[in-house]
Amino acid sequence: MKEFNFKIPQNIQFGMGSLKKLPEILMENQSDHVFLISDRGLEKIGVVKKIQDIIEAGGIKCTSYLDVIPNPTVTIVNEATALYKECGATSMVALGGGSSMDVAKAVGVLAKYGGEITDYEGNHKVPGPIVPMIAIPTTAGTGSEVTASAVITDESRNYKLSVFSYENLPKYAILDPELIMTAPASIAASCGVDALIHAMEAYISTNASPFSDAMAEKAMELIGGNIRRFVANRKDEEAACAMMAGCNFAGIAFAWARLGNVHAMSHPVSAYFNVPHGVANSILLPTVMEYNALADHGRYQVIYNYICEGAKVTEDFRAEMLVEALKKLNRDLGIPETLSEVGVKEEMIPAMAEDAMKSGNIPANPRQTSLKDIIALYHKAL
Ligand SMILES: [Zn+2]
Secondary structure, eight states: OOOOOOOOOSEEEESTTGGGGHHHHHHHTTOSEEEEEOOHHHHHTTHHHHHHHHHHHTTOEEEEEOOOOSSOBHHHHHHHHHHHHHHTOOEEEEEESHHHHHHHHHHHHHHHHOSOGGGGOEESOOOSOOSOEEEEEOSSOOOGGGOSEEEEEETTTTEEEEEEOGGGSOSEEEEOGGGGTTOOHHHHHHHHHHHHHHHHHHHHSTTOOHHHHHHHHHHHHHHHHHHHHHHHOTTOHHHHHHHHHHHHHHHHHHHHHOOOHHHHHHHHHHHHHOOOHHHHHHHHHHHHHHHHGGGOSSHHHHHHHHHSTTOOOSSSOOHHHHHHHHHHHHHHTTOOSSTGGGTOOGGGHHHHHHHHHTSTTTTTSSSOOOHHHHHHHHHHHO
16 A cells, blocks of 8 residues: 545535525634635626625625636736735635635735746645635535645636646635535536546545545445436435535545546647636547546446446446446437537647646546647547
8 A cells, every 4th residue: 555645624515505605704813804716607696695694794894806707817916916815804705616715715825925927837836825715616526625726827828737736735625515516517518527537537646545445336336326316306405415525525536546548638628729627538538438448457346337327237337338338428418429519620739749848647548648648639539
């Protein structure tokens, strides 16, 4: 067994309606002025107002930045940082999907240590604790409330840069399944498959440990057993709870075990063609799992049994069965099958492959991968 290290420094509050605990959590954090980071979509459906009201009812001042977009950019981070500094807040609430949390983490770094976000690109460059943050996810999901990365798109390079540091971890996470019950089916599907990929890639990663395995297996059980039911009916309370907890566990698993080729390859797809993260990952998944089959040592069968409820196999299992099951899952959930369907152009493959090779997830992939391999995988997924 390899050496391993882990911690879960966040306080995680889970439960239907747990949002009402926000005022006491804010009090505990002794902040009298909170900076809320979210997006216009959540403003439109009234979720932002609900949170603002809860904060202000606790006698705490709230300044909001609501212009976060999917695949958030360096410009957005700079705008939000300027507003944070100007308003004089001392803590943050990140409300939304992965994008709001990515922006909040980046603001937390820049507000504390200055400079540009590109100065902190790579692993472990953040010098110390960032601005304290409470993460409230509204999708199930990225698991960003428990992960160490802030992924920001640098428009000048069409590149998704990653700031990976355990200093980025939010202090507190409130997981209220009520918040994910208004998601459209397409978002529930692609975010749910993305979370399943977090668990799967962590589970077959070269950095996997008994700790990350435990989190990944429970995540696959919860997500695998509920994703169809949840996409079919987001008002299904039991399925929503299972998805919310499963996505969080998947996040904890990959925060420590890292990911693999699916995520390495999906970031350039999103950076060049603005494809949502979950959609890009879901499309790439069967192709990458087919490639990684050579490195399997019994784990594919475990994954298969978690995602194919009632179809458990104990003998005669073949890796192709998992690849086929993943394709079927995508089809059942209405996810596009190929990269060309979401507008990816063949001529960009060499540039995307170069960028994919820079990802910290390439060394964690179970089968060693060269630039030539990535090019072949993009062609196959096209
Ligand atoms: Zn992901």
